[in-house]
Amino acid sequence: MQTSWTTPPPPRDTDPSPAWELLLPAASGPPRGRRRELGAALRAAIRTGRLAAGTRLPSTRDLARDLRVSRGLVSELYAQLTAEGYLTSRQGSGTWVARLPAAPEAPVPRAHPQTSSAVTDFRPGLPDLSLFPRSAWSAAQRGALARLPDAALDYPDPQGLPELRAALAELLSRRRGVVVEPDGLIVCSGVAQALTLLGRFLKHHGQDAIALEDPGSPSEFPLFTAAGLRSVPVPVDTEGLDPVALAATGVRAAVVTPAHQFPTGIVHSPERRAALLEWARRTHGLLIEDDYDGDFRYDRAPVGSLQGLAPELVAYTGSVSKSLAPGLRLGWLVPPSGMLAELVEAKRYSDLGNTVAEQAAFAAFLRSGRYDRQLRLCQRHYRTRRDALISALATHLPAVRTSGIAAGLHLIAEFPTELGPLLPAASARAGVRLRPLGDYTAPARPTPTVFVLGYAHLGVPEITRAVAALAAALPDIPVSSVAV
Amino acid sequence: MQTSWTTPPPPRDTDPSPAWELLLPAASGPPRGRRRELGAALRAAIRTGRLAAGTRLPSTRDLARDLRVSRGLVSELYAQLTAEGYLTSRQGSGTWVARLPAAPEAPVPRAHPQTSSAVTDFRPGLPDLSLFPRSAWSAAQRGALARLPDAALDYPDPQGLPELRAALAELLSRRRGVVVEPDGLIVCSGVAQALTLLGRFLKHHGQDAIALEDPGSPSEFPLFTAAGLRSVPVPVDTEGLDPVALAATGVRAAVVTPAHQFPTGIVHSPERRAALLEWARRTHGLLIEDDYDGDFRYDRAPVGSLQGLAPELVAYTGSVSKSLAPGLRLGWLVPPSGMLAELVEAKRYSDLGNTVAEQAAFAAFLRSGRYDRQLRLCQRHYRTRRDALISALATHLPAVRTSGIAAGLHLIAEFPTELGPLLPAASARAGVRLRPLGDYTAPARPTPTVFVLGYAHLGVPEITRAVAALAAALPDIPVSSVAV
Numbered sequence: 001m002q003t004s005w006t007t008p009p010p011p012r013d014t015d016p017s018p019a020w021e022l023l024l025p026a027a028s029g030p031p032r033g034r035r036r037e038l039g040a041a042l043r044a045a046i047r048t049g050r051l052a053a054g055t056r057l058p059s060t061r062d063l064a065r066d067l068r069v070s071r072g073l074v075s076e077l078y079a080q081l082t083a084e085g086y087l088t089s090r091q092g093s094g095t096w097v098a099r100l101p102a103a104p105e106a107p108v109p110r111a112h113p114q115t116s117s118a119v120t121d122f123r124p125g126l127p128d129l130s131l132f133p134r135s136a137w138s139a140a141q142r143g144a145l146a147r148l149p150d151a152a153l154d155y156p157d158p159q160g161l162p163e164l165r166a167a168l169a170e171l172l173s174r175r176r177g178v179v180v181e182p183d184g185l186i187v188c189s190g191v192a193q194a195l196t197l198l199g200r201f202l203k204h205h206g207q208d209a210i211a212l213e214d215p216g217s218p219s220e221f222p223l224f225t226a227a228g229l230r231s232v233p234v235p236v237d238t239e240g241l242d243p244v245a246l247a248a249t250g251v252r253a254a255v256v257t258p259a260h261q262f263p264t265g266i267v268h269s270p271e272r273r274a275a276l277l278e279w280a281r282r283t284h285g286l287l288i289e290d291d292y293d294g295d296f297r298y299d300r301a302p303v304g305s306l307q308g309l310a311p312e313l314v315a316y317t318g319s320v321s322k323s324l325a326p327g328l329r330l331g332w333l334v335p336p337s338g339m340l341a342e343l344v345e346a347k348r349y350s351d352l353g354n355t356v357a358e359q360a361a362f363a364a365f366l367r368s369g370r371y372d373r374q375l376r377l378c379q380r381h382y383r384t385r386r387d388a389l390i391s392a393l394a395t396h397l398p399a400v401r402t403s404g405i406a407a408g409l410h411l412i413a414e415f416p417t418e419l420g421p422l423l424p425a426a427s428a429r430a431g432v433r434l435r436p437l438g439d440y441t442a443p444a445r446p447t448p449t450v451f452v453l454g455y456a457h458l459g460v461p462e463i464t465r466a467v468a469a470l471a472a473a474l475p476d477i478p479v480s481s482v483a484v
Numbered sequence: 485m486q487t488s489w490t491t492p493p494p495p496r497d498t499d500p501s502p503a504w505e506l507l508l509p510a511a512s513g514p515p516r517g518r519r520r521e522l523g524a525a526l527r528a529a530i531r532t533g534r535l536a537a538g539t540r541l542p543s544t545r546d547l548a549r550d551l552r553v554s555r556g557l558v559s560e561l562y563a564q565l566t567a568e569g570y571l572t573s574r575q576g577s578g579t580w581v582a583r584l585p586a587a588p589e590a591p592v593p594r595a596h597p598q599t600s601s602a603v604t605d606f607r608p609g610l611p612d613l614s615l616f617p618r619s620a621w622s623a624a625q626r627g628a629l630a631r632l633p634d635a636a637l638d639y640p641d642p643q644g645l646p647e648l649r650a651a652l653a654e655l656l657s658r659r660r661g662v663v664v665e666p667d668g669l670i671v672c673s674g675v676a677q678a679l680t681l682l683g684r685f686l687k688h689h690g691q692d693a694i695a696l697e698d699p700g701s702p703s704e705f706p707l708f709t710a711a712g713l714r715s716v717p718v719p720v721d722t723e724g725l726d727p728v729a730l731a732a733t734g735v736r737a738a739v740v741t742p743a744h745q746f747p748t749g750i751v752h753s754p755e756r757r758a759a760l761l762e763w764a765r766r767t768h769g770l771l772i773e774d775d776y777d778g779d780f781r782y783d784r785a786p787v788g789s790l791q792g793l794a795p796e797l798v799a800y801t802g803s804v805s806k807s808l809a810p811g812l813r814l815g816w817l818v819p820p821s822g823m824l825a826e827l828v829e830a831k832r833y834s835d836l837g838n839t840v841a842e843q844a845a846f847a848a849f850l851r852s853g854r855y856d857r858q859l860r861l862c863q864r865h866y867r868t869r870r871d872a873l874i875s876a877l878a879t880h881l882p883a884v885r886t887s888g889i890a891a892g893l894h895l896i897a898e899f900p901t902e903l904g905p906l907l908p909a910a911s912a913r914a915g916v917r918l919r920p921l922g923d924y925t926a927p928a929r930p931t932p933t934v935f936v937l938g939y940a941h942l943g944v945p946e947i948t949r950a951v952a953a954l955a956a957a958l959p960d961i962p963v964s965s966v967a968v
Contacts, residue, residue, distance in 0.1 A: 084788040085757040129634040142622045150613040153809035189835035226833035273569040304568040325637035327840030349710035351673035356811030
């Protein structure tokens with residue numbers, strides 16, 4: 001009777017000696033992959049200790065007979081695993097399992113557990129990913145890849161694909177008043193990488209701290225810590241970052257969001273812009289302008305970049321994370337010219353440059369005018385959503401006061417003080433998640449009635465429904481009770 | 485007569501006052517972009533000092549008349565540039581040019597001059613970029629982007645797209661005997677980024693040096709310097725990295741290329757593999773296995789990875805740079821499990837993760853079996869080219885001795901000693917560029933008759949022609965004169 005070796009367990013009382021049973025399933029597979037399968041099975045058996053170090057292997061003739069494969073195949077197998085160090089052999093005296101120095105394998109922790117929820121999450125900072133122009137991006141990818149010369153597929157220019165730098169310089173100059181030539185711009189993996197490169201640059205040049213806006217973006221803190229810098233929170237008031245408090249810290253670099261402060265939503269006043277530039281000039285310091293959503297202003301033209309006023313005092317950075325998708329990891333950095341060469345080298349040693357295919361696709365997307373259309377599309381949608389949120393609050397929760405200029409992807413909502421104790425349970429009942437402003441202060445502090453509401457990723461019906469549900473879960477509060 | 489303002493220079497004797505002439509071209513453009521153009525012109529004039537700080541601007545009415553635009557447009561322009569800090573104004577008392585702290589702009593150096601040459605360059609390490617499967621990659625991009633859920637376009641998992649990690653774990657386990665689960669692998673921007681992440685990890689854990697193969701890859705030296713580590717060259721002999729010399733350095737981390745040493749082309753012997761692992765076990769050290777071309781072996785199955793023997797002692801890294809294109813910046817890192825979490829965090833703070841679109845395309849490309857086909861295609865071409873080079877050398881330069889296993893993208897060619905003084909002029913005459921082995925030693929030393937010949941990026945006719953031309957430019961040397 002022909003034994004089927006593929007059905008475990010193999011019969012104990014038939015031919016092959018039990019020690020080599022573990023190779024049988026591999027030996028009975030299709031001839032084409034047999035050598036590979038046998039090798040994998042033998043390696044695994046040795047690594048896991050199932051075949052102990054010092055075990056003598058059968059002769060090639062015996063094992064070939066046991067496994068019903070050719071002797072040549074077994075010889076090849078032995079030679080291969082001897083070359084790899086799993087087996088040892090000396091001419092004429094046989095083959096043994098080698099002693100491997102492997103430590104027992106530790107279980108690998110899952111780094112990123114998936115979370116999910118059915119609530120309406122007013123998380124700020126997230127664009128509407130359903131607006132990503134998939135087919136236009138696909139077309140840009142295809143067209144760009146077809147046109148790229150072979151040589152462009154080699155190791156890239158770490159500073160960025162020249163045609164993308166040219167298109168970006170035009171865009172930033174035109175839309176944001178940035179002073180930049182194609183050779184003065186670095187393509188990088190989003191604002192996060194720009195901040196990391198700048199943080200390491202500062203560290204390398206003797207700085208040990210950086211000023212961050214308070215409230216501000218909590219993601220910057222660990223990022224600069226990883227770059228070796230201490231983060232010093234500096235208060236933001238109604239005009240922007242406080243220059244007196246900034247000067248008092250003694251630090252010589254600060255991150256600012258002048259066009260639309262995150263998360264308070266204020267715009268830096270002209271006087272404040274001048275004061276910050278004056279601080280940078282006086283201290284030979286550096287302002288890092290994070291223009292994270294500078295393209296989205298709904299009531300007038302966006303305020304031009306701070307960098308345009310003083311290109312030698314400001315490192316300007318932005319990305320497509322709010323206009324296309326954070327997953328593209330496409331951003332730019334325009335540093336003062338004296339910092340450029342060293343930052344390009346840092347980018348080189350970080351990753352040798354961004355992927356060429358995606359850079360070429362983005363360049364084509366920009367050149368075709370499709371990016372401007374995308375900005376207009378997002379602007380239209382986000383403005384509608386902001387209006388819907390403000391209107392829903394006015395209708396259902398008239399006591400809530402909103403602030404922040406008509407821009408960006410979020411606003412600030414302040415509830416009457418007496419609702420503070422009720423809000424956690426009410427928002428849970430209503431299926432609404434609100435982020436307290438205090439999550440964005442350093443250190444985090446409880447702000448039970450002030451929230452940062454991101455609206456850009458939510459549809460109008462969902463925004464309206466969520467606000468109505470929250471209102472229904474709260475007692476009525478007369479508008480007059482709100483302190484102004 | 486209607487003056488054409490678009491033809492410079494504007495006539496001096498007509499209406500607008502000379503100080504504002506610089507705004508005329510912008511004002512006479514198409515109405516739609518007029519505000520933007522006017523803003524850009526005014527910003528530029530202020531930035532360059534053409535309009536000095538303290539200059540009083542005309543009233544909105546006067547400037548509107550001079551420029552023949554609406555007064556509302558000028559009002560908007562003044563308000564915009566005041567908000568941006570270019571102008572200052574006090575209610576009722578007019579508008580002035582603000583004082584900008586800008587330093588004079590330094591000229592930006594061109595970072596990457598283009599070089600070109602008409603010679604046949606036997607530069608090692610470069611694949612044939614014309615083999616890049618453009619249409620299949622385009623199809624993978626398109627299909628992957630169409631299938632990605634919206635949520636996948638958000639900030640990525642810094643460790644890598646889960647489906648790509650799954651496909652890579654399967655590939656590496658099957659083809660290279662790497663012991664890895666999808667959760668144990670980090671997607672990164674090529675081997676360069678893997679080495680940078682590992683270098684910084686080592687530095688952070690108190691190491692200040694790393695051992696590198698000598699001869700070896702010269703690109704690793706500055707990369708580890710940038711990570712804060714001193715590079716210690718350790719000799720490579722005919723069996724691989726010298727473990728006695730390695731132990732004598734006292735360092736606790738070493739980069740090795742065991743499957744096909746770069747550039748000597750030897751394969752590490754089983755004894756040497758065991759000795760290196762034993763060194764790592766004894767010193768609690770780390771071996772970094774750069775499997776840069778491990779998929780390309782022409783005479784037998786490639787030797788499996790060193791990592792497979794001892795996953796807790798070896799950090800394994802590789803990329804698509806030799807199989808697809810370096811410009812894709814797609815690579816992987818399989819570290820010992822205890823290092824994983826910290827390396828993922830380092831990747832996060834470096835760039836938040838690789839671009840999702842390209843990761844998804846590569847995952848689709850792997851799953852479809854297209855990557856295996858691409859490896860077979862490259863293998864077939866590179867083998868043919870290697871054979872052509874060896875055959876051309878045997879025919880035209882029989883005194884040249886070649887070495888290196890039948891693998892990879894390059895081989896070593898040793899010319900008779902007496903040709904040393906003649907080779908520079910002869911290769912220049914023949915239009916052939918040869919890289920001396922000494923370019924890959926630390927420190928670089930003259931090796932006038934030993935060269936590393938990369939052949940993978942050259943077609944068979946070009947290889948044959950170049951070798952024949954070189955032979956024609958050299959005197960005949962009898963084979964018997966070569967010392968063996």
